[in-house]
Amino acid sequence: MKPNADWKASWIWSGGDTSPRNEWRCFRKQFTLPSADAGRPVQLKITADSRYVLYVNGTAAGRGPVRSWPFELAYDEYEIGHLLRPGTDNTIAVLVTHYGVPTFQYVRGRGGLLAQVELSGEGERTVLAATDASWTTSLHAGYDSRSPRISCQLPFTEVYDAAGCDASWSDAGFDDSGWENVSVIGPVGMEPWTQLVERDIPHLTEEPVYPVRVESLSRVKPRSWGVVLDLRNHFVPSSEHHANNVRLYGFLATVIRTDKAVRATIGIVDSGRLPGSCSINGIWYPDTAYYGEKPRRFLDVELQQGDNFLMLALKGTIHGHSFHFGIDCEEPFEVVSPLADAAGTNADSRSSFATLGPFDHIEIIDHQPARPLNESHPDYDRARAISSAAGLHEFPEWLRPVDNRYVSKDDVFSQCIWTTQSVRLPVPYSLHQAVIANRSAAVVPVYPGEDTEMIIDFGKEYTGYIEFEAEASAGTTLDFYGLEFIQDGWRQDTFELDNTMRYVCREGRQSYSSPIRRGFRYLMVVVRNTAAPVQFHRISMLQSNFAVAEIGRFRSSDALLNDIWEISKHTTRVCMEDTFVDCPAYEQAFWVGDARNEALVNYYVFGDDAIVKRCLRLVPGSQFQTPLYADQVPSGWNSVIPNWTFFWAIACLELYEFSGDRSFAEQIWPQVRSTLDHFAEKLDDRGLLYMKAWNLLDWAPIDQPRDGVVTHQNLFFVKALRSASRIAADTDPAGAARLLARADALKTAINAHLWSEERNAFVDCIHSDGRISRVFSMQTQVVAYLCDIAEGERQRILENYVAEPPVEFVQIGSPFMSFFYHEALAKLGRIDIMLDDIRTQYGHMIEHDATTCWEMYPRPLERRNHPNELTRSHCHAWSAGPGYFLGAYILGVRGLNPGWTKIAVEPNIADLTWATGTVPLPGLGRIDITWHVDRANRKLRLRVETPLGRELSITAPVGYELELERIELGS
CATH class of the missing domain: 2.60.120.260 (Galactose-binding domain-like)
Structure with missing residues (x-):
């Protein structure tokens, strides 16, 4: 973190409204880089409220900022020396979008831009340009401020008129003499941006991705x-x-x-x-x-x-x-x-x-x-x-x-989905030129009195920015609509998600890159109001996600498991933005509880801990909304799911166990302790957590009322308290002991009041009127076993339930809950059951051409808007658990101490004949595993490759002789 005093710039804006609704505003400044300073490093620091796109001499140079609390607003830093021309004028141009409404990733502030260009070298820093009264500004004439909200979680859609603006406004030679001068609204440190913090993660990727084919072509008439x-x-x-x-x-x-x-x-x-x-x-x-x-x-x-x-x-x-x-x-x-x-x-x-x-x-x-x-x-x-x-x-x-x-x-959404006539046509091969990365153009046919609808398939779901290059007549309207699922001629429309964009063409050849992030697999493109056929030279996606290498690998003798691992990996990747997000289409929100499971998958697939630290550090910022911490941050929605906060505390420990970063544990401990102390204030005279809240765990029909004692919540509170005590075991032994004692007391209360002797199981809840739930669910029994609540005979009963779920109990209802079920099965040693469940549940997704993991298992018919609607979101990272479990339990790689200098290698062969893969290691290198089973001779051939200095604890499956080949890199 750099102090606010490092800034010479001032906050600037313009116009009478301090927080205008959906305003797109352009800013410019010219400055000179002395010829004598050519070759010296030049940095540009920048942030804005709400989002910006940066141009240097007409070249797009960055976008941001990352989602932040307004009182800890992140700024970005770019090296721009290679874009500058020494000895002459250079232009910084910035497009700022101010939302004017809060979202699930933004707390409303006010319109503002802050930027500073610095020349550095030999310990000196010279400010070449900084936001002040000399900057010019203009509303961007191309964007319609009346475009609709994308969803309650996201800001506004995009309606862009290319004929109504000058696309060269960001170029160095543009004449901005008709623009107005900005207003200086205050110094660094002003409200609401009282503290600026340096961006703590790398810049996101931006990689062009082309579609794979034109899925369909139709003549349509909209409402x-x-x-x-x-x-x-x-x-x-x-x-x-x-x-x-x-x-x-x-x-x-x-x-x-x-x-x-x-x-x-x-x-x-x-x-x-x-x-x-x-x-x-x-x-x-x-x-x-x-x-x-x-x-x-x-x-x-x-x-x-x-x-x-x-x-x-x-x-x-x-x-x-x-x-x-x-x-x-x-x-x-x-x-x-x-x-x-x-x-x-x-x-x-x-x-x-x-x-x-x-x-x-x-x-x-x-x-x-x-x-x-x-x-x-x-x-x-x-x-x-x-x-x-x-x-x-x-x-x-x-x-x-x-x-x-x-x-x-401009209701693009209803125009796309409400058609009074639609005639599907065969797709001519020449139309596929629109999706091929070559120099040929696709000519979109025109039908008098009708619109032309083309749906293109990107092959799998991506997230990022729509780009295209087209030649069209002035006034031609191009509507874009992103979808996730099409099958057998039926498409699943994205209700409650206006995943659209409108572009009104100017005359001639033109290109456009959308500044709004979207997620989809299929992209509908509708040509309207055209006087001549439209030629598409390119339609692509600028795929953008957190910068990670795909280090992890998994292959085995089971092709279905291989496919499931691949969709788990890809799901996790496209749900990694500047934080983990639940999904790239519907919400793009950092849900705190979801991220705990996503972090574990990430460790095994990508090995990154920076994004996890960033996510965990953001959560306590919500304490101004609630001391219990919000379930999605930073957000204008004041919402608590107690389990999500408990998962956050558990994830703090798991981050420390993976990275070995003791400083992080010491920094986060006071926040963990604080919120768990506030939850402890909700314990009733029985010693049970009794809350009015969104007491959620699973979407299945378990008894989880919003007022009362919810058993699974009490169970996870025990685990959170234990996890917190381990975080502070070395730095605050007294505090750790206090939380551990509280966990033990809560465990005793749970066993005393929430176990049914009649049914030999934990009840789901005690209602606020004192009624004990008559519902018994696998969710509650799984969590009780996972959190080590029962002992003796009760523990053996839970083990039987985990291995053989009673049919009369409510069954697991979502891939998210399956993560905890699979954890319980792994703890029990029943990897065979875990694999069968993964094959069944995720195999259904693969059968339906899934390239990413669904949010839910197929919905019951009565909960669908259409018989073919199997789930809402078809890309949801809380469902990507196989990416973790196949590495941790089939390859068998698990860390034994913080930082993973000691590693267990315990392959589980189940019904497989071979498996091979890679697990990233924190800090340095990776571990490569290959094993083959010789069942006839009861042997396991195992090859392990690690960096030098890792201590391995290698265990063969029971009854198998181990043939080991170990390679240490650097020896």
């Missing part, structure tokens, strides 16, 4: 009209400052104007979790009148000539997702404000919508509403009788126009 509304921020303006759930109810109204009576379809393509029922001219349609797949809802209606008053009754809990609303009609129509005058001129120029309400609303903080929602207000009940726009004015207290900034006219 006639659609918009996206941000109803949460409109109804409750204070919700722009947080990402918590809001519960509300009210009405949304508009007017559909037609020249004659027509038939139309009203569509709520994605409600954003805020369901609505519909009335036309005062006639309410029952919800049963809607048809179509969930969450798409369509209603056929008869519209009268003239004005038709449409009102939606909305009631529910909304997290920040967008509300996609559309209309399809073969005849012309207008959608106008219900506040328009009789002549048809909108009295409100801001949008075509108005609302009544909310008649009540509550913010839900840490899943706890401050009070119940008053779900029936007299004015709400009376307003349901409104039959025309004039009736709205009877409710002046509740009536508000919807500001245009909350309404996006």
